[in-house]
Amino acid sequence: MKNILNDINNDLVRHYLIETVTTPTRGVRIKGFSAERVFPNLLALIHYHTQFPVALPCCLVLPPVPPSQTSGAVLASNASSIVGNGGGGGGGGGGGDSDSVTLVQNNGSRSKDQTPVSFHSMNETGNGTDTHPARNITSPISPTAGMFPSGLASPPPNISCRCLYLGAVEVDATLKEAGLMQAVDALIPGAVLQAEVCDQGGVDCPVQYTECQLQAAHNEGILLTDLSRKLFFQRHFSASSFVYAGVDPRDKVFIHPNHSALGLDKPKLFGFIIKKMSGEYVGHVFSEFDANIPAANVTAQINSLLLSK
Known part of the structure; x- marks a missing residue:
């Protein structure tokens, strides 16, 4: 079957695992890509990747919100404003076992995590409790949240x-x-x-x-x-x-x-x-x-x- 360029509905579904991390900050990230940062919760991760693909082949496309579920759209709008101006109180963990979540390019579902999105919780800790071998440089995963000192999550690095x-x-x-x-x-x-x-x-x-x-x-x-x-x-x-x-x-x-x-x-x-x-x-x-x-x-x-x- 001939593929249509940039048509995600006509492409093979690709699966990406999301993992929970506890160091240097507690949160979630897409597993196996060093360019990916740590997000305080699943909602923050999904919302960010609807704007910037980073390690994904394209931006995430969320399904339309039915009129009866406008609260979800309001939540996404609030999340966008918080990311833009750096406000918000700072949610931390996000519940559930995020390792069981699979991201796909289409037919995705909106997260039900109602924790407000704030990237202020992704601070640099570096407490010295390093479990990695000193010369283990083969891991494809970066422990960094990928932040610059501005206090806000930086857009994908140039x-x-x-x-x-x-x-x-x-x-x-x-x-x-x-x-x-x-x-x-x-x-x-x-x-x-x-x-x-x-x-x-x-x-x-x-x-x-x-x-x-x-x-x-x-x-x-x-x-x-x-x-x-x-x-x-x-x-x-x-x-x-x-x-x-x-x-x-x-x-x-x-x-x-x-x-x-x-x-x-x-x-x-x-x-x-x-x-x-x-x-x-x-x-x-x-x-x-x-x-x-x-x-x-x-x-x-x-x-x-x-x-x-």
């Missing part, structure tokens, strides 16, 4: 990708690409550095790598989330502190065993330079870890987002 964070090095204030190369050389003096060497060196190795979710948005800056919370929970760099992002032009590489599984035979090194409040310039270095988004695309979009006024 750029979002997974990468390996390798470290940060102070660089010369007058340099951009050369400053990034200076940071790379400090972390990787030779042509190739294997992850196993870093594991054997322990804390004495200059590279302390961890898998991160990198998000950048115009006027918001850059948000890094350590997916295993090995080195940190989240780090935010404001747009005003951003100086430059680029790819190391040489053939230096950091090799992790998962690179081959991701189809990255020669993962590029890239990074960005930030000016600290104290005046020093710091280069943050990464290795590609997302085959769908090349490092050149990531850095080009970051520069476009944060250097444009």
